[in-house]
């Protein structure tokens with residue numbers, strides 16, 4: 001006979017001495033592992049068998065895995081340019097460096113994020129200035145306005161835990177102040193507002209393909225932009241040395257002085273690029289599963305008078321670690337959110 005599972009009745013949280021819903025420990029599998037299949041194995045071994053593990057060899061860029069991945073990413077996200085890189089952190093730093101951010105500059109950064117985000121600002125030599133979040137853990141618009149000063153050279157908006165903040169307002173503030181908006185779109189890979197992907201609202205969007213993310217290549221990342229000059233600068237800074245920039249310039253002549261830029265090796269290799277290509281195909285399916293899980297988790301949590309779910313600025317936003325689907329703007333409702341452990345204790349979890 002099947003064992004009956006304890007049901008969460010909403011009366012008392014386990015934290016407060018209630019009956020735990022789980023009687024066995026949470027499984028310790030790695031998130032990404034469940035999405036690695038024979039296609040990924042085939043892709044990785046295809047590259048190893050070819051013995052061409054490095055993206056900038058004798059081949060035309062469109063014959064390399066990294067080049068093909070970049071074409072496929074640009075198509076998937078509906079942007080002009082994409083560049084594959086070594087991690088989400090390097091994607092973020094590179095985005096800012098390509099915008100000219102460096103020593104002496106300040107970059108506003110959401111305070112609800114992952115340490116990699118402010119760290120990526122430090123890597124450029126600039127100073128991260130943390131912006132408060134509102135009660136829904138979204139970037140606080142008033143605090144953004146308050147903290148902008150003549151040293152502010154960019155805004156780094158983090159779409160933390162799969163929820164987009166008020167991107168329209170932040171785009172407007174960035175435009176009014178003539179500074180670039182960079183999106184840390186790591187936790188929202190594949191998520192859209194209307195028909196526009198998050199990570200394509202700012203001047204550059206940065207993504208990770210580390211194993212915890214919606215694409216799993218172990219480590220890795222990419223940037224997206226429609227700005228050709230920023231793209232060209234990013235290519236060089238990323239490590240396209242001795243004229244390799246030209247390989248990326250399809251049908252146009254580069255206008256930047258590539259030899260005036262430093263070269264950092266933030267490049268992606270061919271094995272990971274090949275795996276990223278198969279992983280990209282799985283993104284829509286993974287997002288659907290996350291959406292179902294989120295709906296299920298919410299339906300249970302909503303029953304509790306003690307728990308409250310973080311309210312999104314954009315509705316039909318599904319988050320349960322890394323969650324996404326199509327979004328539309330939430331109309332006129334106040335944003336009250338945050339999953340709290342109890343109504344008496346305002347600390348978000």
Ligand SMILES: Cc1ncc(COP(=O)(O)O)c(C=O)c1O
Pocket residue numbers: 087088089090113114116117158160184186187208209210212219220221
């Ligand atoms: C919001 C956010 N930004 C950036 C990163 C950094 O990505 P990576 O680990 O690929 O450097 C992470 C990683 O978890 C993240 O959650």
